[in-house]
Amino acid sequence: MAKPSKRRGRALEMIIVYLVLGVACAIVLYPLLWVASCSFRASAGLVSSSLIPSNPTMANYRRIFTDPNVNFGRWFFNTVKISALSSVVALAITTPAAYAFSRMRFSGRRQLLIGFMISQMFPGFMAIVALYTLLGWIGLIDSHLGLIVLYTGGAIPFSIWLLKGYFDSVPKAMEESAMIDGATKLQAFTKVLLPLARPILYVVGLINFIGPYAEYILAQVVITSGSKWTVAMGMRSLTVSQFATEWPVFSATSVLTTIPIVIIFLSAEKYIVSGLTQGAVK
Amino acid sequence: MAQPSSGHPIPALAGVLSALLAGMGQLYSGQRKRGVINLLIEAVFILALFTVLRGPLRGLVTLMPTGRFVDSRHILLVGILAGFVVLAYAWFHVANIADAVRSASRVRAARRPGKTGPLLPMPRRHSGVLGGTPLTPYLYSAPALISAFFIIIVPLVFGVSLAFTNYNLYHCPPAGRFDWVGLTNFAKLLKPGSTWKSQLDMVLTWNVTYAVLGTVLAFSAGMGLALALQARGLRFRSVFRMILMLPWAVPATVSIMVFFGLFNTTFGPINMLLRSLGLSAVPWFQDRFWARISVLIAHVWIATPFNMSIISAALQSIPDEVYEAARVDGASRWQTFSKMTFPLLMSVVAPIFVLMIAGNFNNFGIIYLLTSGGPAVAGSKGAGATDILMTWVYNLGFQQLQWSTASALAVLVFIFVVIFSMINFRLSGVLSQLKQEE
Numbered sequence: 001m002a003k004p005s006k007r008r009g010r011a012l013e014m015i016i017v018y019l020v021l022g023v024a025c026a027i028v029l030y031p032l033l034w035v036a037s038c039s040f041r042a043s044a045g046l047v048s049s050s051l052i053p054s055n056p057t058m059a060n061y062r063r064i065f066t067d068p069n070v071n072f073g074r075w076f077f078n079t080v081k082i083s084a085l086s087s088v089v090a091l092a093i094t095t096p097a098a099y100a101f102s103r104m105r106f107s108g109r110r111q112l113l114i115g116f117m118i119s120q121m122f123p124g125f126m127a128i129v130a131l132y133t134l135l136g137w138i139g140l141i142d143s144h145l146g147l148i149v150l151y152t153g154g155a156i157p158f159s160i161w162l163l164k165g166y167f168d169s170v171p172k173a174m175e176e177s178a179m180i181d182g183a184t185k186l187q188a189f190t191k192v193l194l195p196l197a198r199p200i201l202y203v204v205g206l207i208n209f210i211g212p213y214a215e216y217i218l219a220q221v222v223i224t225s226g227s228k229w230t231v232a233m234g235m236r237s238l239t240v241s242q243f244a245t246e247w248p249v250f251s252a253t254s255v256l257t258t259i260p261i262v263i264i265f266l267s268a269e270k271y272i273v274s275g276l277t278q279g280a281v282k
Numbered sequence: 283m284a285q286p287s288s289g290h291p292i293p294a295l296a297g298v299l300s301a302l303l304a305g306m307g308q309l310y311s312g313q314r315k316r317g318v319i320n321l322l323i324e325a326v327f328i329l330a331l332f333t334v335l336r337g338p339l340r341g342l343v344t345l346m347p348t349g350r351f352v353d354s355r356h357i358l359l360v361g362i363l364a365g366f367v368v369l370a371y372a373w374f375h376v377a378n379i380a381d382a383v384r385s386a387s388r389v390r391a392a393r394r395p396g397k398t399g400p401l402l403p404m405p406r407r408h409s410g411v412l413g414g415t416p417l418t419p420y421l422y423s424a425p426a427l428i429s430a431f432f433i434i435i436v437p438l439v440f441g442v443s444l445a446f447t448n449y450n451l452y453h454c455p456p457a458g459r460f461d462w463v464g465l466t467n468f469a470k471l472l473k474p475g476s477t478w479k480s481q482l483d484m485v486l487t488w489n490v491t492y493a494v495l496g497t498v499l500a501f502s503a504g505m506g507l508a509l510a511l512q513a514r515g516l517r518f519r520s521v522f523r524m525i526l527m528l529p530w531a532v533p534a535t536v537s538i539m540v541f542f543g544l545f546n547t548t549f550g551p552i553n554m555l556l557r558s559l560g561l562s563a564v565p566w567f568q569d570r571f572w573a574r575i576s577v578l579i580a581h582v583w584i585a586t587p588f589n590m591s592i593i594s595a596a597l598q599s600i601p602d603e604v605y606e607a608a609r610v611d612g613a614s615r616w617q618t619f620s621k622m623t624f625p626l627l628m629s630v631v632a633p634i635f636v637l638m639i640a641g642n643f644n645n646f647g648i649i650y651l652l653t654s655g656g657p658a659v660a661g662s663k664g665a666g667a668t669d670i671l672m673t674w675v676y677n678l679g680f681q682q683l684q685w686s687t688a689s690a691l692a693v694l695v696f697i698f699v700v701i702f703s704m705i706n707f708r709l710s711g712v713l714s715q716l717k718q719e720e
Contacts, residue, residue, distance in 0.1 A: 013615075017513045024507055025525045027583070032528065034551055035540050097426035100419040109419070110716050112427070117707075119434050121699045123644050125675050126441030126692045127434065129685060133355045134437065153433025156426050185418065214533030217646065221680075232535045236651070239539050247543055254536045265531035266524065273591045 038251035060252035072253050074227060075234040079213060079257075082144050082230065086151035087208040090159055091201065093152075098163030099189050103172065113164075116157035124154075128221055135222065142224045150222065151212040159204050162275060166200035167193065203275035206268055213261060231257045290393055296386035300379045307382025311389045320378050327371045338364035345447070345461055354449070354459040362439050366431075444689035451683040460686070467690035481663045481674075482691075488574065489670040493643040496581040501635060503582055504589025505627075509619075511590075512597055530587035538651040541580040545652075570667035573653050577668050581648055589638075596630040597623070636706040640699050646672045671695045 033051050040056040064072035100106070101113060131150060132141070140146030174196070175188040183191065194201070216232040223229060229237075231253065238250040265272065291311035300307030305320030331339075337348050342361025351357045420427075445467055447453075449460040471478050507526055511519060529537060544550050545566035553563040566576045600623065608618040628635075649655060655669035655677060664682055665674045671691060679688035 014513065014515065017510045017516060020506060020510045021522045021526075024503075024510075025522060028525055028528055031537070031540050031544055031583070032532070034544065038543075093425040093429060097423035100422035104419040104422075105719075106416070106419040112423075113716060116430070118700060119430070119438065121640070121696065121703055122438050122441075123672050123675065123692045123695050123699075124646070125672060125679065126689060126696070127437035128441075129444060129679065129689070130359065130437035130440030131433070133359060133440070134432075137356065137359075149433065153429050156430045156434070160426060210533070214535035216535050216651065232533075235536070235539060239542055247549070250539070250543075254540065258532050258536050261533055262528065262531040266527070269527060269531075274595075 035251045035254055038248050039255045041248045041251075060248045061256075063249060064252050064256075070234070070238070070249055070253070071227070071229075072231075072234065072256065075229050075231045075253075076256070078144065078228060079230040079232075082147055082151070083209045083212040086148045086155065086212050087205050089148070089152045090155040090208045091205050094156055094159040094163060094204070095194070095201070096189070097156075098160045098167055099193065101160060102164045102167035103175075113161070116160055120157050124217075128218070132221060141222060142228060143222075144228060147212075147219060147222045147230075150218055151208075151215070154218075155208045155211065159208065162204055162207075163197070163200060166197055166275075170196050199271050200275060202268065203271045206264060206272060207275070210261060210265065214257065290390050291386040293383045293386040293390065297379050297383040300382035301375075304375055304378045307379070308385060311382070311386040313385055313389075316381075316385075323371075323374065330367070335364045335367060339368070345459070347459065353455040354447075354453075354461075355455050358443060358447075359436070359440060362436060362443065366436075441689055442693055444685055445693045447686050449685040449689075450687070454683060463686070467686050468694075471687065471690055471694070477663060478687075481665045484659070485665050485669050485671055485674050488668065489643060492574070492577065492581075492670060493639050493645075496578055496585070496642050496645075497635065497639045499578065499582045500585035501589050501593075501638070503586045504591075505593050507586065507590045508593040508597055511594065526590060527587045529584050530591075534584055534647060535651065537584050538580060538648055541576070541583070542652055545576045567653055568657050570657060570659070573657055573668045577649060577652055580652055581642070581645070584648070585638075585642075592631055592634060593627065596627050599630065600626050633706055633709065636709075637703065640703050640706070643670070643699055643702075644672050644695065645670070646676070649673045650676065 030051075037051045037053050039060055040058070041053040042055055042057050042059065064070045101109060135141050135146045135149075140149065170193060175192045178188045178192045179185065214232045215230075216236060219230045219233055220236075223233065235250060235253050235257070238246045238253065296307035296310050298307075299310050300320075303321065304324035305317040305322075307317075308314075308320060309317035337350075338357075338360040340346075341348050341351060341357040342365055345354055345357055345361075347354075347357065351360060446462055446464060447460045448463045448466070452458065453460040470476070471482055473479055510516075511523055511526075516522075544552055547553055547563060547565055547568065550566070553566070557563055564572050566572050604622055604626070605618065608622050613621065649668055649670055650673050653666070653668040655666035655673045657668075658666050664677050669677070672695065675688045675691045675695070678684045678691070
C-alpha cells in the first residue's frame with residue numbers, strides 16, 4: 001500500500017530517469033548526426049550547427065569513389081584486408097597458446113602470463129623505434145605485411161589472457177572423457193574445447209579486427225605511399241588539410257567507415273561486452 | 283671422476299660438478315643420457331660464444347661498427363639478440379645445476395641400504411590425462427611466444443636501451459653513430475631547476491590530472507546511466523541502451539576526428555551555436571584551459587559506455603535480497619545507494635577502476651588526434667599545454683629526433699605505470715590467483 005507521497009516521489013524519480021537518459025542520448029547522438037548531415041552538405045559550404053542540410057546532395061559520396069585524391073575504395077579495401085588478416089593470424093597463434101596456459105602446468109607458465117601483463121604496460125612508443133628499424137631491415141617498411149605483423153604481435157598478450165580466462169571456465173571433464181575414449185590431446189583441444197569456446201573465439205576475432213580497423217599511429221609510422229593508406233590515414237589527411245572545404249568529404253568517409261563497424265559491434269554486443277568486462281566483474 | 287653406479291652420489295658435489303661443466307653432475311650420479319645431452323649443449327654454446335656470438339656481444343658492449351654491421355641501431359639490435367641467447371643459456375645452466383642436485387639425492391635415496399629395485403620415476407608436473415610430454419605446452423605456445431618475443435620483447439628491450447644512449451639528431455644513424463652514455467638522459471630530465479625538469483613537472487601534472495579526472499568523470503557518468511537504465515518500469519530500455527552504447531561502437535579514431543571538427547573555433551558547430559545565442563566563441567584549441575576541457579569532453583563521450591557496461595554488470599551481480607533487506611529496515615533510497623549499493627559496487631569494480639586510470643595515463647590517441655598536444659607553451663622543450671607524457675615523448679622522437687631523451691621519458695612512464703598497476707594487482711589478488719592455479 002503505497003502512500004500518495006511515496007507515489008509522487010516515484011513519479012518524480014521516473015521523470016529524472018527519463019530526463020537523464022534523454023539528455024545523455026542527445027549528447028551521444030548530436031556528434032554522430034552532425035557528421036551524417038555534413039556528409040550530405042554541398043562541398044565548400046560553411047559548416048553549420050543545424051542537423052538538417054539545406055540542399056542535401058550525394059556529391060560527397062560520389063566524390064570519394066571517383067576523385068583519385070580521395071581514394072576511399074582503395075583505403076577501405078586496404079583497411080579490411082589488414083584488419084582481417086591480423087585478426088585471423090592472431091587468433092590462430094594465440095588459441096593453442098591459451099590452451100596450454102589454461103590446461104597445462106609447465107615451468108615458466110606464471111612468469112610468462114605476468115610478463116604478458118607487464119608488456120601491456122609498456123608505452124607503445126618504446127617499441128616503435130625498434131620496430132621501425134627491424135621492419136626497415138627486413139624490407140617491410142611501407143608494406144601492409146609489416147603492419148599486419150605489428151598488429152598481430154600487439155594482439156598476442158591481451159588475446160591470450162582473454163582466451164585463457166574463458167578456457168578456464170570450461171570444465172575439463174569433457175576433454176578428459178574424450179581422451180579416455182581414445183582421443184589424442186590435439187583432438188581433445190580441436191574437437192571438444194574449441195567448439196565449446198566458439199563465443200570467445202568470435203569475440204577475440206572481432207576485437208582484433210576492430211582494433212586495427214581505425215588504428216592511426218602505427219599505420220602512419222609504417223605506411224608512407226598514398227596507395228597503401230588505410231582509412232584512418234586518409235581521413236586524417238582530410239581533416240588536417242583545408243578543414244572547411246574538405247569537411248563534408250571527410251564526413252562522408254567517416255559515415256561509410258563507421259557503419260560496418262557499428263553494425264558488427266551492436267550485433268555481437270552482448271558477447272563483446274561480456275568478453276571485455278569478464279574478469280573485471282566476478 | 284667419482285664413481286657413480288655403485289656408490290652414493292653426494293648432491294652438493296653433483297651440483298658443483300654441474301656448475302663447472304653442464305651435465306657432469308648428472309654423469310656422476312649415473313644419468314648418462316641426460317649428462318651427455320647437457321654436456322653437448324654447453325659445448326655448442328661455448329663454440330658459439332667464440333664464433334657467431336662474439337661479434338654481436340662485443341657490439342652490444344662497445345656499439346662500435348664491426349665488420350658486417352655499421353648502423354648503430356643494427357649493432358644494438360643484433361647485440362640484444364645475442365644477449366638473449368646468453369640469458370637463455372644461463373637459465374639452462376642454472377636449471378642443469380638444480381637438476382643435478384635433485385637427481386643425485388634421488389639416486390642416493392633409492393640406494394639406501396635395504397632399498398632395492400628400480401629407481402622411482404621422476405615426479406612429473408605434467409602428468410594427468412591432459413598433460414602430454416613436458417614439451418607439449420611449449421609446442422602449443424611456440425608460435426605466440428616466438429612472435430611475442432620478436433614483436434614485443436626485443437623491441438621493448440631496444441627501446442629501454444636507447445634511454446642509455448645519445449641517439450639524437452647529431453648522433454643519428456645511418457650517417458652518424460650513437461654511443462652508451464649511462465644515466466645522462468635521466469640526470470638531464472630529473473635535474474632540479476632545469477628546463478627539462480620544469481617541463482616534465484608541467485606535463486606530469488596535467489597527465490595525472492587528465493588520467494584521474496577523465497576516469498572519474500567517465501566512471502560517474504557511466505554509473506549515473508547504469509543506475510538510470512536499471513530503474514524499474516523503464517520503457518524503451520533497450521533502445522536507450524543501444525543509443526548509449528554507440529560511442530563505444532564507433533571507432534575512437536573517427537570519434538576524435540569528429541570532435542576535432544565540432545570544436546573548431548571558426549567553423550565548428552559548438553561555437554556557431556554559442557555565437558547564435560549571443561555568447562562569444564570559445565577558443566577551444568588555442569587556450570590552455572579550454573583545450574584541456576575539450577580533451578576531457580571527448581574522453582568522457584568516448585569512455586562512458588564502457589564504464590556503463592561494467593557498472594551495469596556489477597549492479598546485476600548484487601543480489602536482490604540486499605535491496606529487500608534494506609527496504610525492510612526502512613532505509614531511504616539515498617541510504618540504500620550510499621550505504622549498500624555504492625560500497626558493494628566499488629568493491630567489485632575497484633580493480634578495473636584503478637586499471638582504467640593506468641590506461642588513461644597513456645591514452646595517446648585522443649590527445650594526439652584532437653589537440654596534437656597544443657596550444658604551445660612558451661619556453662618549452664616542445665611540450666604543449668595538453669601534452670601528456672606519451673605525446674610529448676612521441677614529438678621528441680619523431681619531430682625533434684631526440685630519441686634517447688624520449689626513450690628515457692618513456693622508461694619513467696613505464697616505471698610509474700608498473701608500480702601503480704602492481705599495487706593494484708596485489709590488491710585485487712590476480713597474482714595470488716595465478717599462484718593458486720599451479
